[in-house]
Amino acid sequence: MAKPVILAVDDDAAVLSAIERDLRQQYRADYRVMKAESGAEALDAAKELAARNRQVALFLVDQRMPGMSGLELLREAMRLHPASRRVLLTAYADTDVAIAGINDITLDHYLMKPWDPPEERLYPVLDDLLAEWRARVRPAFEGIRVLGSQWSPQSYSTKDFLSRNRVPYEWVDLDIDAPARSLAESLAGDLTRLPLVIFPDGTHLIAPTSGELAAKVGMHTQASQPFYDVIVIGGGPAGLATAVYAASEGLNAVLVESQAPGGQAGTSSLIENYLGFPSGVTGEDLAQRATAQARKFGAELITGHEVVGLRREDPYRTVVLSDGTELNAYCVVITTGMSARTLDIPGIAPLQGVGVYYGAAMTEGARYRDKDICIVGGANSAGQGALFFSRYAKRVTILVRRELKATMSQYLIERIRSAPNIDVITGVEIDRVNGNGSLESVVVKEKTTGEVRTIPASAMFIFIGVQPHADCFDGTLERDEAGFVITGSDLPMEHGKPRGWTLERMPFMFETSVPGVFAAGDVRSGSNHRVAAAVGEGSATIHSVHRYLQTV
Ligand SMILES: Cc1cc2nc3c(=O)[nH]c(=O)nc-3n(C[C@H](O)[C@H](O)[C@H](O)COP(=O)(O)OP(=O)(O)OC[C@H]3O[C@@H](n4cnc5c(N)ncnc54)[C@H](O)[C@@H]3O)c2cc1C
Numbered sequence: 326m327a328k329p330v331i332l333a334v335d336d337d338a339a340v341l342s343a344i345e346r347d348l349r350q351q352y353r354a355d356y357r358v359m360k361a362e363s364g365a366e367a368l369d370a371a372k373e374l375a376a377r378n379r380q381v382a383l384f385l386v387d388q389r390m391p392g393m394s395g396l397e398l399l400r401e402a403m404r405l406h407p408a409s410r411r412v413l414l415t416a417y418a419d420t421d422v423a424i425a426g427i428n429d430i431t432l433d434h435y436l437m438k439p440w441d442p443p444e445e446r447l448y449p450v451l452d453d454l455l456a457e458w459r460a461r462v463r464p465a466f467e468g469i470r471v472l473g474s475q476w477s478p479q480s481y482s483t484k485d486f487l488s489r490n491r492v493p494y495e496w497v498d499l500d501i502d503a504p505a506r507s508l509a510e511s512l513a514g515d516l517t518r519l520p521l522v523i524f525p526d527g528t529h530l531i532a533p534t535s536g537e538l539a540a541k542v543g544m545h546t547q548a549s550q551p552f553y554d555v556i557v558i559g560g561g562p563a564g565l566a567t568a569v570y571a572a573s574e575g576l577n578a579v580l581v582e583s584q585a586p587g588g589q590a591g592t593s594s595l596i597e598n599y600l601g602f603p604s605g606v607t608g609e610d611l612a613q614r615a616t617a618q619a620r621k622f623g624a625e626l627i628t629g630h631e632v633v634g635l636r637r638e639d640p641y642r643t644v645v646l647s648d649g650t651e652l653n654a655y656c657v658v659i660t661t662g663m664s665a666r667t668l669d670i671p672g673i674a675p676l677q678g679v680g681v682y683y684g685a686a687m688t689e690g691a692r693y694r695d696k697d698i699c700i701v702g703g704a705n706s707a708g709q710g711a712l713f714f715s716r717y718a719k720r721v722t723i724l725v726r727r728e729l730k731a732t733m734s735q736y737l738i739e740r741i742r743s744a745p746n747i748d749v750i751t752g753v754e755i756d757r758v759n760g761n762g763s764l765e766s767v768v769v770k771e772k773t774t775g776e777v778r779t780i781p782a783s784a785m786f787i788f789i790g791v792q793p794h795a796d797c798f799d800g801t802l803e804r805d806e807a808g809f810v811i812t813g814s815d816l817p818m819e820h821g822k823p824r825g826w827t828l829e830r831m832p833f834m835f836e837t838s839v840p841g842v843f844a845a846g847d848v849r850s851g852s853n854h855r856v857a858a859a860v861g862e863g864s865a866t867i868h869s870v871h872r873y874l875q876t877v
Contacts, residue, residue: 327467328357329380329458333389334367334398335360344385345415346445350592356382361672364393365753369403371648373606375405375508377527383451385436387414388422394424402431404507408462411455411564414438439567462860466495469542472509473520474500475692476762478678479532480520481564486535488591489585490628491613492542494522502696527614535584536648539629546629553625553654555870558632559794562587563846564660565615565650566863570620571658573651574867576874579652580624581644583631587612590856592684592714593706597736597858605633611856632661633797637839640877655841655877659802661697661794661808661858662847663854668701671757680764682786684710690717699767701755702788703729708737710786715744723749724769724781753778758785793848803838809850812837830876833869841873 331348335341341360344782348358361367367386372877374381384402388395399411413435415423423435426809427486433454441445471487471494473480486492497505499516509521516533521539530537540546557567560582571578585591593608620626634645635657639773642657665683682689684706690713698718700711703725715721721744723729728751731740754767756777758767793803803811803824812835816823823832828840835843846859846867 328380328749329354329382330374330384331356331358331385332370332381333358333360333396334364334390335361336362336390336738337387338362341386342416347440347447348451351448352451353442356455359670361583364390364395364412367398369394369752371402371405372508372511373527374503374521374540376512376529376591377525378467378523380462380465381406381409382455383410383412383512383599385412385414388435389421389443392417394422396430396432397420399426399432400430402733405504407504408458410434410449410458412436412454413530414440417655427713437809440524449756461800465791467525468735469494469525470497470523471495471521472497472499472505473554474498474516476500476679477519479518480691481678483520483522483533485686486543486584486671489540489587489609490539491874493607515774519595531658534629535631536629544628546627546874548579548650548652549625550577551653553577554650554874555579555656555658556642556652556654557624557658557660558618558644559583559659559661559848560586560626561660561662561846561859562590562611562615562627563662563848563859564658564864565612565619565662567658567845567866568619568624568626569622570867571866571870572619573623574871576867576870579625579627579634579654580619581627581630581646581652583647585612585628586616586626588859589631589684590859594709596856635798635801635842637801637842640841642839642841645731656873657842658835658863658866659795659798659837659842659844659848660859662859663791663809664791666786666790666792668789672760676758676764679762680784681758682784684786684788689784690714694720695719696783697781698784698786698789699780699782700786701725702749702790703727703732704788705734705737706789707788708733708741711747712737712740712744714786715747715786718784719746721747722782723747724753724755724767724780725749725751725788726754726772727751746865748789750780791847791854792860795848802826802842802844805850807850809852810837810844810848811850812844815851833872835866835869836873841877843869844864 333344345360386395395413410433413423415435426432499506513521513531520803523529554576555571555578557564557580568580591608591612595605597605633647633648636643644652694717697720700723711723752772756768756770767782794809841868845862849852
């Protein structure tokens with residue numbers, strides 16, 4: 326734990342050395358004593374300390390300094406360190422100024438120079454002030470701080486990325502924390518781009534991308550080898566299972582994940598139908614266990630990079646990452662899954678991430694404690710989301726086009742029925758959303774009568790179907806009408822062979838229209854969109870990979 330700071334400031338070098346000596350003698354065990362020879366130097370130090378989230382317990386400042394007086398310095402420094410105790414060093418002639426400072430900047434004390442002997446004239450005063458400071462402040466958080474607005478979508482994405490990758494951070498809301506706002510303005514200028522992410526070493530990033538964040542927090546972001554047996558694209562259940570089976574069977578495997586290991590499953594509050602977990606398992610727990618298992622067997626995991634392209638240069642397959650890096654291998658397994666389909670209605674775009682969310686944004690649960698929220702959709706994921714948010718929200722209203730029993734598992738329907746704070750409104754479509762900077766209400770239209778109804782809501786979580794993450798393979802791989810990647814015996818045939826297929830043999834199980842490139846899990850056309858199925862397909866793909874490797 327870093328020691329709090331006592332900052333002494335005086336433009337007279339001899340006096341400054343004397344103060345420093347006396348302060349160190351008494352306080353060095355519990356405080357770091359720092360010194361500055363001018364107001365400007367002290368202010369820079371105060372800024373640097375604030376950026377590192379180091380606490381300044383006490384400023385001991387000479388009043389008469391060229392450029393910036395002691396009181397002027399304290400006034401500025403208080404914006405960054407409002408809890409610090411403030412003591413002015415004065416000559417007799419400055420007494421009036423010091424007394425004015427007591428009112429003006431709530432100066433705690435003024436000391437006449439010289440202060441000898443310190444045991445009588447310095448330490449008793451400072452001991453009291455420091456004891457008072459210690460009693461009032463709580464220790465500063467020493468990790469990563471995310472300074473943003475809860476109404477900024479990018480702030481939400483950054484928090485989501487860090488929490489899904491289990492990187493501890495402290496959230497600082499600039500809308501309510503004035504000192505943090507001063508710090509953010511001094512580091513980033515205007516606050517049009519948020520969040521500001523400040524690291525323990527005092528450095529910062531403004532509105533960082535996932536790749537920048539991943540690299541900065543020390544995640545593995547670069548491939549360690551020029552060539553692999555197999556590259557796995559996507560770290561959901563299918564990709565993690567592929568990596569575990571590839572590495573455990575001696576293949577040299579690398580997995581590239583754009584966001585966080587776990588995929589959609591990683592966002593599930595409780596998976597109850599996965600074999601071997603009778604009480605259910607959280608998506609986060611499952612993802613963490615699978616990640617540890619893949620690493621244990623020697624698979625390499627790269628996080629924070631999106632795959633944007635795939636090339637065939639026989640016998641090699643080249644995967645292109647968003648930063649332009651290329652990875653090469655004999656085989657590629659695509660496990661990029663899918664994500665929620667978005668809702669295109671008036672008013673929604675500016676509210677995304679600030680009241681409107683796709684999927685179960687679990688990090689936001691506590692924010693909507695005692696508030697009214699809506700869930701849109703009638704599938705199992707919507708049911709799970711409603712149950713999860715009902716732990717926090719005052720009232721959860723599920724808005725769905727059809728009867729729940731048409732789309733949701735019976736066990737979830739029963740739990741929803743017995744939850745006292747969940748309502749279900751069926752037969753409605755979302756017409757528009759209202760809100761200025763945050764969601765205020767959701768307007769729904771009855772499908773049969775056209776009647777319009779406004780439901781007050783602070784948040785709306787949308788679960789309305791999916792789209793595959795496979796656009797970057799367009800033109801390279803055969804895809805179905807909805808964009809899912811077609812594999813094996815489902816590939817469209819021409820003259821007794823898959824269209825464009827150049828080999829004598831037929832495609833292996835899970836092999837796409839390009840030999841040596843496989844697809845498994847939710848991104849694959851015809852898969853059944855369940856965790857167990859994704860894990861099974863990912864594991865089984867490695868059997869086909871082995872068969873393929875025997876041919877190259
Ligand atoms: C909220 C929720 C709850 C669910 N609950 C259950 C449940 O209880 N039981 C159940 O059986 N199923 C459940 N499901 C479904 C289940 O999670 C999915 O079927 C499963 O996660 C699919 O796994 P996957 O690996 O194929 O794809 P995904 O889980 O979608 O993972 C794909 C991964 O690939 C990454 N990726 C995508 N594109 C790229 C790219 N270009 N470059 C690099 N990486 C990329 C993504 O970031 C993602 O991490 C739930 C889904 C959701 C959303």
